[in-house]
Amino acid sequence: MSAADAVAYLPTDTLKAVADGLWIVDSGPISAMGLHVPVRMTAVQLRSGQVWLHSPTAYSDQLRMELQRLSPIAHLVAPNIAHWQYVKDWQQRCPHATTWAVPGLRSRAPVIKSGVVLDRDLDASPPAAWAGELDQLLIAGGFGVNEIAFFHRASGTLILTDFVENLEPDKLGPVARPLAKLAGATAPDGMAPAHYRFAMNRRRAAVKAAAQQMLAWAPERVIFAHGRWYDSGGTERLRRSLRWLLD
Template sequence: MAFEPEAATYPPLDVPKPVAEGVWIVDSGPLRVLGMPLPVRMTVLRLADGGLWLHSPTRYDPDLHEALEALGPIHHLVAPNSAHWTFVAAWQRHCPDARVWAAPGLRARPQVRRSDLRIDHDLPDAAPPEWSGEIGQVVVPGRLGFREVAFHHRASRTLVLTDLVLNLEPERLPALARPLARLIGVTAPDGRAPAYLRAVVKLAGRPAAEAARRLVAFRPDRVIFAHGRFFEHDGAARLARSLAWLLPR
């Protein structure tokens, strides 16, 4: 029987699913990366003013938009690293009052400059006033223009990452892709960043290691990321194992 790419995903797709008070995920995909079907996930937080904060928006869908608006008005669209911005422009067109926040350096990338994405704010290392009382953030540096901004939702003790952890379940991948996933080190139960990304981040040296230490210091109950089975429980311990390659020794 032929492998169906949707088998890599986490249905139901393109609908908000509650995770904790004021926290939802939207599973979508699959995307194709190195020929591998990759599930992708957006995280949604509701801020104290009732507005929604969309992290790494997935593909735009009118029904999803309507379901999110039922939870609150969409105020913020967050592009957290250099790879997770391509769907933001569509959401921006349909949510013209939402502000777009982007990882440092994203606006300078040629693909972004050629696109119709409008970036309103670059994400600083310290959370901006719009959410500093509710969400902490840490910029994880790398070389070759890589930056990923991580976020900690204090009320729910939820850490929101993007590509710093991938946790793919081999049984959800086509048989030929499973050895590759294991080789690059992104398989469950406690996946890691892929090997090429680990190399890029480690080149940043002590600042990257310090950023990892700050993430673990949040001691999150859960860790949500863009690809694979997120850490629903024992978040602090599992995060420490996943980031052991980067943590200061």
């Protein structure tokens, strides 16, 4: 097994069913804060039949065809300030899809330089395209570190990006393992990494209220971008991951 395979959740870059109308795509590894970590996209088929992609991962023709066998790819979601790098590749192959961005993303210098087109900004309320199916919540931290959380009502699934990370130590190298542990992002009860918590704590009261709303949704499972996601016991495991904010 290659070093990359040891980090990633195999098989990569293919649909994995989670619940009716809900899939994940494991990919990577990618480099984040000096660590090689797995990364994950979430796909939802809306009642309209349209496919909604959260935090698009590396593009491949095979994956696009797999998704389009469900229905046309209509929505590309860049849910926080770090998870947008692959959006342009998907845009070029899915020209009719609308790209949605977390507030503040379009003004960031690397985004402007990349030339990626961000069609519409998200906010605290879901647009008509998925209202009634996906609830959403703006988590607005300091320094422009924002994230949109989504709740898939039909399956009781909370969809996050970096607000929880749960990296498994045995999937990290000898250098990365202690760094991830120091950042507080290791399984079985990983949290948002230290730099993310620092930014969120700049607006702690508002972020705490957002966290309480996520718990009020009572998710059965919690999907996020990096590490072992919570496939059961979602509410209690989420509460544990939010201890830095709630305790």
